[in-house]
Amino acid sequence: MVSAPLPGPACFRELVRYQVNARNSFIVRGPGSYDFLAQRVKADPETDECYEDPEVSNLLTSRIRLGRDEDDSRTNQLWPISSCPADGLRPDGGSPNPCFIDTLRPATLERDTPAALYHVFSYGTDQNAQPVPAIRYSNPMMSLVLDLTSLGDLTKPIPNTEDALWPGWAGGFRRSRIPGSFRESFSTRRGFTPYDATVVTSSVSLVGPTRIVNAPELSTVFIVDSSGGSGSTGTRGQVVRVTLAGGQVNPDVRFLVR
Numbered sequence: 001m002v003s004a005p006l007p008g009p010a011c012f013r014e015l016v017r018y019q020v021n022a023r024n025s026f027i028v029r030g031p032g033s034y035d036f037l038a039q040r041v042k043a044d045p046e047t048d049e050c051y052e053d054p055e056v057s058n059l060l061t062s063r064i065r066l067g068r069d070e071d072d073s074r075t076n077q078l079w080p081i082s083s084c085p086a087d088g089l090r091p092d093g094g095s096p097n098p099c100f101i102d103t104l105r106p107a108t109l110e111r112d113t114p115a116a117l118y119h120v121f122s123y124g125t126d127q128n129a130q131p132v133p134a135i136r137y138s139n140p141m142m143s144l145v146l147d148l149t150s151l152g153d154l155t156k157p158i159p160n161t162e163d164a165l166w167p168g169w170a171g172g173f174r175r176s177r178i179p180g181s182f183r184e185s186f187s188t189r190r191g192f193t194p195y196d197a198t199v200v201t202s203s204v205s206l207v208g209p210t211r212i213v214n215a216p217e218l219s220t221v222f223i224v225d226s227s228g229g230s231g232s233t234g235t236r237g238q239v240v241r242v243t244l245a246g247g248q249v250n251p252d253v254r255f256l257v258r
Contacts, residue, residue: 024175026064026146034141037062057093059140064098070133070148070173074100084118084136091138098137101145118145123154123171133173148173199223199240199251206240206251219245 029035039060042053052061065081067073073081082096084103091097105119118136122129133148149171157164199206211224225238241252 021181022063024066026066028062028064028137028139028144030139030141034062034139037139057140058095058097059091059093059138061097062139064135064137064146066148066175066178068175070100073133073173081135091136091143098135098146101134101136102131104131118143121147121151123149123151123166124168128168130168130171132171149177199242199249206238215241219243 027036037060040052040056040058041050043050065073065076065079067076074083082099084099084101085095086103101118101120103116103119105121106116120131120134122131124130132151132154135146135148137144137146154166154171158166206223206225209223209225213222213224214220215222220241220243223240223242225240241255243250243252
């Protein structure tokens, strides 16, 4: 016995395409394995509700959640965004991510101001200048700074008025200013193919070289390692002397500074 005819293919097509939009969030997507990082998101087997696993690196996320304004973004009960570490040079898996940048842009970015690598701009006159809120987002491949108010638009005249400058409060963040389906994109071009060679001196590996300085001799360089490791896997701050003659990478085993 048939109570009612089954719905036909006009009601339930074989293939249905869905589009899921992030609510009050930016999603950072890249090529390959960086299309969407979801390792921190787990499902509770009892309630089927999603939660973020605190045991997984904070870098393994693609979502930047935003509150109604800066205060709501910082103190939101569900997804608060903390301040970045004061020495925030190297985001790691245990640091807040994303995080609010609290370091103001210095007058000059010299070598003696490394802590200002990630900084915020201020807007307004000298008497009432206010920082423009900015967020640092990081994943295992890169870091970027997201200004929550358009710096370019703040420098443009106010439409339909004779005022040439926006008031100081315009530098604040309001989520309602962001139009629906807003997106930004950028790309990088391949510059050169890096040469990868293992360098070991006195059983200590060069793990995270961050600076290369030419030595007085030809085909010789000094390399500074800032890997932050310890023991046999590397020593933070070690300096090694390497010769590059004949296309070979040969460390000077007699020269080692830690």
